Amino acid sequence: xxxxxxxxxxxxxxxxxxxxxxxxxxxxxxxxxxxxxxxxxxxxxxxxxxxxxxxxxxxxxxxxxxxxxxxxxxxxxxxxxxxxxxxxxxxxxxxxxxxxxxxxxxxxxxxxxx
Amino acid sequence: xxxxxxxxxxxxxxxxxxxxxxxxxxxxxxxxxxxxxxxxxxxxxxxxxxxxxxxxxxxxxxxxxxxxxxxxxxxxxxxxxxxxxxxxxxxxxxxxxxxxxxxxxxxxxxxxxx
Numbered sequence: 077x078x079x080x081x082x083x084x085x086x087x088x089x090x091x092x093x094x095x096x097x098x099x100x101x102x103x104x105x106x107x108x109x110x111x112x113x114x115x116x117x118x119x120x121x122x123x124x125x126x127x128x129x130x131x132x133x134x135x136x137x138x139x140x141x142x143x144x145x146x147x148x149x150x151x152x153x154x155x156x157x158x159x160x161x162x163x164x165x166x167x168x169x170x171x172x173x174x175x176x177x178x179x180x181x182x183x184x185x186x187x188x189x190x
Numbered sequence: 191x192x193x194x195x196x197x198x199x200x201x202x203x204x205x206x207x208x209x210x211x212x213x214x215x216x217x218x219x220x221x222x223x224x225x226x227x228x229x230x231x232x233x234x235x236x237x238x239x240x241x242x243x244x245x246x247x248x249x250x251x252x253x254x255x256x257x258x259x260x261x262x263x264x265x266x267x268x269x270x271x272x273x274x275x276x277x278x279x280x281x282x283x284x285x286x287x288x289x290x291x292x293x294x295x296x297x298x299x300x301x302x303x304x
Contacts, residue, residue, distance in 0.1 A: 080233065109291060118280050118294030119234070132290040167233065175284050176222070176241065179292065181233035 078102070080182035082168050088188045089158045097153045097185045101170030108151050109179060110143055111167040119167050125151060126174070158189045192217040194264075194281045196295035204303045209253075209268040211298045213281035216262065223264040224282040224292065225255055234280065240264060251275070276302045 081100045089095050101108050107126055111119035112135075121135040127148035136143070140159075145151040155162055165186045169179040197212040215221060222241050226234040238249025245257040255266045264281060278299050282292040 111291075111294075116296070118282075118296050119292075120294070121291035124290040135291070169234075175289055175291065178236050178239065181226075181235070183231065183233045 080168055080170055080180050082182040082185050084185060085183060086186050088190065090190055091158060091160060093158050094156045095158055095187060097166050099151045099168030099182060102180055105170035106173045107171045108145060109169040110153050113165040113167055160189050163187055163189045192221055192283050192285060192293055194283045194293060194295040196281050196298050198298055200299045202301040202303055203271045205273055206270050209271045209275065211266040211279050213264045213295060214262050215264060215283045217283060219285060221283045221285055223257060225266050226280045226282060228278040271302045273302050273304065276300055
C-alpha cells in the first residue's frame with residue numbers, strides 16, 4: 077500500500093508569494109498532522125485534523141498559515157505572503173486514529189523563500 | 191508541559207560497536223515515548239514506541255529502548271552498529287490524554303565509521 081505522499085517535494089518562492097503544499101495521507105487514516113522542520117531542528121507541530129475537522133491549530137506560527145482538509149482525505153497547507161523565516165521542510169503525517177496510533181510521515185516539502 | 195532533550199547532536203561509532211543515543215523527557219504525567227529515524231531526503235520512520243506495560247521496547251532494525259521512570263530517560267540502543275544505521279534519530283513524547291501532537295527533540299546524527 078502507498079504511504080503518505082507530499083507534493084511538491086521542493087518549492088522555491090519569492091518573498092511575498094503564496095504557496096500551497098499538498099498532503100495525501102494513507103487511505104483510511106482519520107488523523108492528519110502537519111509539522112514544520114527547520115534546518116537542524118526536530119519537527120514542530122503546526123496543526124491536526126480528525127477527518128475534515130481541524131481540531132488543533134495551536135502550532136500555526138501566524139495568520140499567514142492556513143490548512144484545510146475539506147473531504148477528510150487530502151490536506152493542503154497554504155502559506156500567504158511568504159517570508160524568509162518560513163523556509164523549512166513541511167512534514168505531513170497520518171495515523172489511523174489519533175495520537176496513540178503510529179504516525180506515518182511523508183517525505184516532506186522543502187520550502188525555500190528567497 | 192512535555193518535552194524531550196537529546197544529549198549529543200552528533201554521535202560517531204565504529205561499525206560493530208554499541209550504539210547509545212540518549213533521550214530524557216519532561217512530563218508531569220506518564221507519557222508515550224517514541225524514537226523515529228530520518229534518512230536523507232526521506233520522511234521520519236518509527237523505530238519503536240513505549241505506551242505502557244513492558245519498559246523494554248524492541249523495535250525494528252535491532253534497536254531497543256528502555257523506559258526508566260526514575261531517570262526520566264528513554265535511551266535508544268543497538269548492540270552492533272551497521273553502516274546502514276547512519277541517519278538522524280529523533281526522540282518524541284506525547285501525553286496519554288489531551289494531546290494532539292508529538293513533541294520532538296532536536297535530533298542526534300549518527301555516523302558509523304567503517
